[in-house]
Structure formats: structure tokens, C-alpha cells
Amino acid sequence: MSETSNSPYRVIDRAAQIEVLASPIRQEIVDTLAALGGQVSTAELALQLGRHADGLYYHLKVLCKAGLITESAAGEEEARRYALPGEATRALRLAYRTDTTKEKQALRKFARALLKVAQEDFEEALDMPDLAASGDARELWASRSKAWLSREEVMEVNGLLQRLCELMSQPRTAERDRILSCTFVLAPHIARPKRRGAGEAGDADPDCAED
Known part of the structure; x- marks a missing residue:
């Protein structure tokens, strides 16, 4: 685990630690500790x-x-308290290394668990009576986009996501009285050859590069 002094989060870069986080409940525990800050009791976590x-x-x-x-x-078991290492307000983030099969497998497991937590969060939020599902202060949003981007635009996307991570790593205050979760996946795609039966000759296949 590494970090920089000006970073709002700690970086996890070991496959063994990523494997530990390949569990929805453990991801929830870590995220909740980061959101609550300080020493948190088992009862409060529960x-x-x-x-x-x-x-x-x-x-x-x-x-x-x-x-x-x-x-x-x-x-006493009930009196035990937990926190993130070091500064309790610094959330954990992963360093994506894909040099070995072990590292890639750990990331696959982590991503599956992360998306499962996101689905559960979304479905649970649908039943909240005071849910803001539209407008400038909306709290529920699931979306997917697929587009061609230039290198400069990819860098801009990364800057926006980095800013989002910084906002989501802020400590709890009197003004920050609503806890939210945010999950995103950014991934490149490889153009696939046209599938058989996808359409008549000349029909455009939105998932494929043109012949």
C-alpha cells in the first residue's frame, strides 16, 4: 500500500490485498469507514x-x-473500533497493474464485487421515500455511454473522474449530512468484426468498425 502526501486517498497495489477486497461486504466496510471517518464501532458499522x-x-x-x-x-468484542490506516479520512483506491495473471484475476474479482454492490445500492435506493431522482440535486443515476474519444478527451475524462473521487473522499461535516455511493467503470473497447445475421449488406452495426 502506497500513498502521496497530497493525495486524498491511499493506493492499494498488491494483488493479495485486492483479492481481500474482492468481496462486496468488505468493500462496503472499507467505504463506510472512509465515509464516517475516525474510529468506528462494530455496532455503528452494522x-x-x-x-x-x-x-x-x-x-x-x-x-x-x-x-x-x-x-x-x-x-470487549462490542467495544472494538475500526478505522482506515493513518488518516481516517483518506479512502482506499486501487492501482491497476496487469503484468501478471494473478494481478488481472484479482482485478476481475474486485470489479465483479464492486458492480454487485452498485446494483444493490441502486435497487435499495429505489424504495427510499425521500429519493431525489431528478433535477440538479438528483441522488440516483445509472447510465452507460460508449463513444470515440481523442487522447485529449480521454485525459479530460480522467480529470473529471479524479475530481469526482476527490469530492467523494471528503470527511463528514455538519453540511455533508447525506451519504451517497458512486460507482463507475471506464474501459476501452476493441472493434469487432461484423457478426453474421446482424443485418443486410450495407446495414450499419453500431458496435463494429466499418469494413
């Missing part, structure tokens, strides 16, 4: 996650052993 505390202990131990969170010294 309340925020809508889960029983008994179901969190195993995952908390795994995260502690991997060095992804820290546990405060306490005699």
Missing part, C-alpha cells in the same frame, strides 16, 4: 450497513490481517 454485527467480525478480521483497516485495543 447500523450503517443494515447488517448484524455478528456477521461482520470475520470480515473485519480479514481486513485487519491484510492491513487494509486497523483495530483499536479493547477487551
